[in-house]
Amino acid sequence: MPRRINITRRRLLAGAAATGLAAPSIVRAQGTGARAPLKVGVLLPRSGFEASIGQDCQRGVDIAPAILRSLGLPELTVMNADTESNVDVARQRAEKLINDGAQLLIGAFDSGQTTAIAQVAEQKGIPLVINIAAAPDITEQGYKFVFRNFPTAPMILGDAFENQMELFRIIGSAPKSVVFMHVNDTFGTAMAKGINAVMPKFNVPYKIVDEIAYDPTARDLSVEVAKAKGSNADALLLVSRLNDAMLITRELVKQRWTPQAILSMGPGWYEDQYLKTLGKLSDGPISFVPFEDPNKKLAKSLQAALAKAYPGLNLSTNHVYTFEALLIAADAYKRAGTSDPKGLADAIRTTNITDNVSIGPGIQFNAKGQNDKLKNGAIQNRGGKLATLAPKAAANAKPEWPMGSYANRT
Amino acid sequence: MAAKTSASFVDPFIRIAVSLFEDVSRQTIALLGILLASLLIVPWLVNDYLLTVLIVVLYFAFTGQAWNIMMGFAGQLSLGHAIYVGLGAYIAAVLFARFGIAPWIGFLAVIPVAAACGATIGFLAFRFRVAGVYFAILTIAFAEFARIGFDHLDYVNASAGLFLPVAQYARNDLWHLRGNPTMFYYVILAAAAFAFVVCRALLKSRIGYFWLAIREDEQAARAAGIDTFRYKMAAVMISAVITSFAGVFYAFFYNNLFPEQVFNISRSIEIILGPIIGGIGTLFGPILGAFVLTGLAELLNAAMAAIGFDLPGAKQVFYGICLLLVVVALPEGVWPWLARRIGVSESRQ
Numbered sequence: 128m129p130r131r132i133n134i135t136r137r138r139l140l141a142g143a144a145a146t147g148l149a150a151p152s153i154v155r156a157q158g159t160g161a162r163a164p165l166k167v168g169v170l171l172p173r174s175g176f177e178a179s180i181g182q183d184c185q186r187g188v189d190i191a192p193a194i195l196r197s198l199g200l201p202e203l204t205v206m207n208a209d210t211e212s213n214v215d216v217a218r219q220r221a222e223k224l225i226n227d228g229a230q231l232l233i234g235a236f237d238s239g240q241t242t243a244i245a246q247v248a249e250q251k252g253i254p255l256v257i258n259i260a261a262a263p264d265i266t267e268q269g270y271k272f273v274f275r276n277f278p279t280a281p282m283i284l285g286d287a288f289e290n291q292m293e294l295f296r297i298i299g300s301a302p303k304s305v306v307f308m309h310v311n312d313t314f315g316t317a318m319a320k321g322i323n324a325v326m327p328k329f330n331v332p333y334k335i336v337d338e339i340a341y342d343p344t345a346r347d348l349s350v351e352v353a354k355a356k357g358s359n360a361d362a363l364l365l366v367s368r369l370n371d372a373m374l375i376t377r378e379l380v381k382q383r384w385t386p387q388a389i390l391s392m393g394p395g396w397y398e399d400q401y402l403k404t405l406g407k408l409s410d411g412p413i414s415f416v417p418f419e420d421p422n423k424k425l426a427k428s429l430q431a432a433l434a435k436a437y438p439g440l441n442l443s444t445n446h447v448y449t450f451e452a453l454l455i456a457a458d459a460y461k462r463a464g465t466s467d468p469k470g471l472a473d474a475i476r477t478t479n480i481t482d483n484v485s486i487g488p489g490i491q492f493n494a495k496g497q498n499d500k501l502k503n504g505a506i507q508n509r510g511g512k513l514a515t516l517a518p519k520a521a522a523n524a525k526p527e528w529p530m531g532s533y534a535n536r537t
Numbered sequence: 538m539a540a541k542t543s544a545s546f547v548d549p550f551i552r553i554a555v556s557l558f559e560d561v562s563r564q565t566i567a568l569l570g571i572l573l574a575s576l577l578i579v580p581w582l583v584n585d586y587l588l589t590v591l592i593v594v595l596y597f598a599f600t601g602q603a604w605n606i607m608m609g610f611a612g613q614l615s616l617g618h619a620i621y622v623g624l625g626a627y628i629a630a631v632l633f634a635r636f637g638i639a640p641w642i643g644f645l646a647v648i649p650v651a652a653a654c655g656a657t658i659g660f661l662a663f664r665f666r667v668a669g670v671y672f673a674i675l676t677i678a679f680a681e682f683a684r685i686g687f688d689h690l691d692y693v694n695a696s697a698g699l700f701l702p703v704a705q706y707a708r709n710d711l712w713h714l715r716g717n718p719t720m721f722y723y724v725i726l727a728a729a730a731f732a733f734v735v736c737r738a739l740l741k742s743r744i745g746y747f748w749l750a751i752r753e754d755e756q757a758a759r760a761a762g763i764d765t766f767r768y769k770m771a772a773v774m775i776s777a778v779i780t781s782f783a784g785v786f787y788a789f790f791y792n793n794l795f796p797e798q799v800f801n802i803s804r805s806i807e808i809i810l811g812p813i814i815g816g817i818g819t820l821f822g823p824i825l826g827a828f829v830l831t832g833l834a835e836l837l838n839a840a841m842a843a844i845g846f847d848l849p850g851a852k853q854v855f856y857g858i859c860l861l862l863v864v865v866a867l868p869e870g871v872w873p874w875l876a877r878r879i880g881v882s883e884s885r886q
Contacts, residue, residue, distance in 0.1 A: 173849035182849060209849055214791055214798055215593055219835075222586035222718075238698060242793040246703050250717065251585075264700040264793075280697065316688060317696040 164202035165460040165471075167453065168224030170234030170244055175212025177237060180445060184236055184258060187449030190432040194450070197428070198482075200457035210240050218243040225251050230466045231459075233452040236445075238262035245273045254459075254472045258452040259445065266497040272472050274496040276455060276485075277448050278417050278503060284321045286503035287392050287415035288329040290517040294413070294505055297517070298528045301332040302361035302387050308351065308375070309366035310343040318366040318393060336360050343368050352378035362388040367395040376401075376408055380533045387529040388413060399441055402511045409508050411530030413516065418504035419447045420486045420521035425454075429484050441513055447484050454480065455490060486521045565881050576726055580719045588718045592790070594831045595725040596783060601811035601823030602732040603779035608809070609818035610740060611772035612752030614669070617658075617676030619804035620683045621651050621777045625784025626794050627693055633713070633789075634701055640714045640785050647781045654679070655777030659770045677802060684800035693794075701792040714789035721790050728786065729824070732779055737820055739775070748772055752818075780808075814863055816870025825872045833859055 169188050172181035188205060195203065206229055210217035217240035221232060225247065232248050232255045235241045241260040248255035249270050257265065257275040261283060266275050278286065295301035307322070309315040319340070326335075337358045341351050352375060355363060363386045367375065372395030379385065389412035395401060397414040419426045419442055429450055430442050455478055460466065463474035476496070481489035487502040505517040507526060514524035576595075580588060600618070607613045628650060629643035638646075658679050662672045688696045709716030714724070739745045747768045750758040759765050788794055798804070815826025837852045837859075867874045875881075 174853055178849060207847060209852070211853070214793075218791070219586070219589050219593065222589045223838075226584050226586040239793055239795045239798050242698075242700065243791050246792055249703065262698050262700075264694075264698065268700065268703050270703070314696070320695075 164204040168229030172212040173209040177212040183445040184449040187446035191453040221247040258449040290505040293517040304360040305364040306355040306360040311340040366393040407536040597827035598824040599729040606776040611748040615676040617680030620680040621780035622784040623799040625781030626788035629785040630788040651777040651781035655773040659773035687796035698795040816872035822872040
């Protein structure tokens with residue numbers, strides 16, 4: 128026998144009030160898709176030899192939720208996993224995340240680890256959005272579920288020379304000679320080879336008068352810097368890491384040599400630790416790296432969020448591209464309207480985010496899953512901050528050229 | 538006539554198989570049978586994540602077994618076994634990626650290269666009496682030399698890494714080692730079982746006894762008429778060849794090779810940790826050590842996730858403490874202690 132429901136005036140009023148209170152949240156929920164948060168597995172090398180970079184990338188993850196919410200994008204449930212800077216562990220963690228219900232993966236800074244993860248993602252049909260990894264082959268495998276919003280190594284090199292040429296046009300002069308100093312590890316040697324191969328294509332106005340390779344773990348680079356100084360070159364072209372960048376700077380000060388410019392094509396010279404450790408001595412070097420476009424609205428939001436969460440930290444490449452990977456995930460989830468991996472992958476393939484953070488026209492993927500429209504920037508250290516000099520569309524400052532003498536900075 | 542011929546062909550194998558177990562207790566054989574049967578049915582019982590963990594366990598059991606031949610049996614400490622993994626990986630991968638040659642055929646090309654590499658290291662060391670810690674340094678030097686060399690070898694893409702083509706495989710292709718984790722699991726299980734049997738056979742053979750004599754007192758062994766140079770060379774070369782298969786497996790399982798990772802000294806250390814924890818010089822030690830190490834790492838991950846503790850590096854600290862405790866409490870390794878507890882005969886030979 129059906130139960131009879133007595134509708135009294137009090138019940139009716141209470142029901143109306145409840146409906147009135149709930150209505151905005153229902154409408155809001157419908158606006159964002161009204162669905163469960165997307166489970167995103169984030170794989171980063173937060174321990175092991177790449178720990179400092181992995182932890183820096185993690186900051187990009189930590190500040191993302193509030194910004195994504197403010198953009199009206201659906202909620203994400205972030206599932207963190209530490210790859211321990213190890214390929215085997217990266218693969219195991221990817222399997223574990225998928226097993227635990229991750230519907231999309233993000234990671235993993237290192238090309239080897241990323242490739243191991245990419246295979247798992249491809250075999251399981253779970254989309255992987257690569258935050259940072261530059262090996263070109265990753266997106267040359269014919270993968271259908273792998274997407275990369277980071278420039279490949281050749282793109283980075285090409286853009287570095289394009290930005291140099293733009294800088295020389297802006298300042299109306301250029302160095303006639305440079306000394307090329309680079310670390311002799313895997314990264315440095317690969318970059319040196321690439322630079323020597325790519326440079327002729329850009330008709331650069333300077334000549335490399337000497338090439339000095341050195342050990343990145345060296346405790347003293349006085350001989351190398353003395354040799355560079357002795358070449359009487361106008362500028363220094365460098366591929367360094369953090370510690371040797373600081374050592375070289377100290378030697379330049381000690382040996383009283385301020386070149387016209389320090390042009391860095393790698394990490395080290397713009398990193399927070401470099402800026403904080405060297406203070407005024409850190410001013411001047413120009414780095415050519417994948418970076419944020421400070422003029423973009425979202426870049427400003429990201430800067431503000433970082434400043435709030437981690438006061439004193441400058442926005443870095445690691446934050447920018449890891450954040451954008453989450454942005455891509457949330458955007459795809461919103462448009463796909465489903466957490467079905469295939470639907471998500473299809474949505475990512477048709478991504479067209481113009482309101483983004485990094486330099487370039489925005490985030491779109493080609494048929495191979497590579498964002499080939501990304502552009503790098505030329506950034507200069509200024510008073511502990513980073514000013515973007517090129518490309519023109521992203522610039523927020525004019526270059527200081529030649530760089531100020533080290534002698535006048537005490 | 539034909540039946541007689543086939544019987545005479547099979548007889549030696551049967552004799553070898555029987556001799557492998559002739560002085561083994563029934564309890565040990567039963568234990569082995571249970572272990573093998575459990576490992577065979579595992580893919581039906583666990584998910585892909587656990588299967589991947591088991592693949593890593595068996596990989597380290599296999600490489601640990603190979604390393605054990607040199608250190609555990611012949612007493613020669615190698616800290617550069619990554620060189621054989623790297624050579625196996627690169628040669629098989631290049632032959633497959635550039636010429637479409639199946640990894641099993643590729644391994645035939647790997648064998649002489651790995652053996653020659655082992656022989657070179659062995660010759661330099663044993664001919665010029667480089668022993669003990671200096672021998673260990675020599676093995677590290679060769680691994681580093683290979684890493685730097687491959688970092689500059691354009692033919693294998695140098696430091697940019699060598700990639701094998703990957704796709705979603707609708708079916709497993711054992712011949713080309715293209716397939717899902719289950720296929721790789723059975724491949725590495727078969728390899729680990731093979732390495733176990735080979736090590737057992739070697740240990741029970743004339744050469745095995747010579748190795749043990751050399752390990753215990755090389756001068757006494759020489760005085761007893763053992764050609765120590767020859768048998769140490771054999772240990773290095775056999776160990777190198779077996780280890781190189783791990784490289785072939787690694788290349789086709791992970792599908793990407795970077796000299797910085799494959800030849801890195803950390804890889805060599807990973808290889809030796811299993812036998813050290815499990816028990817150097819024992820047959821079960823490397824297997825148990827691999828299970829303990831990988832199992833411990835995964836347990837720590839699970840425990841930290843369960844209590845919501847997400848501090849990078851904390852796992853490694855706990856891991857280090859656990860290993861320290863094992864080494865201090867059980868200096869011979871876990872297996873000799875466990876074998877005594879469960880009444881199984883095998884201990885350090």
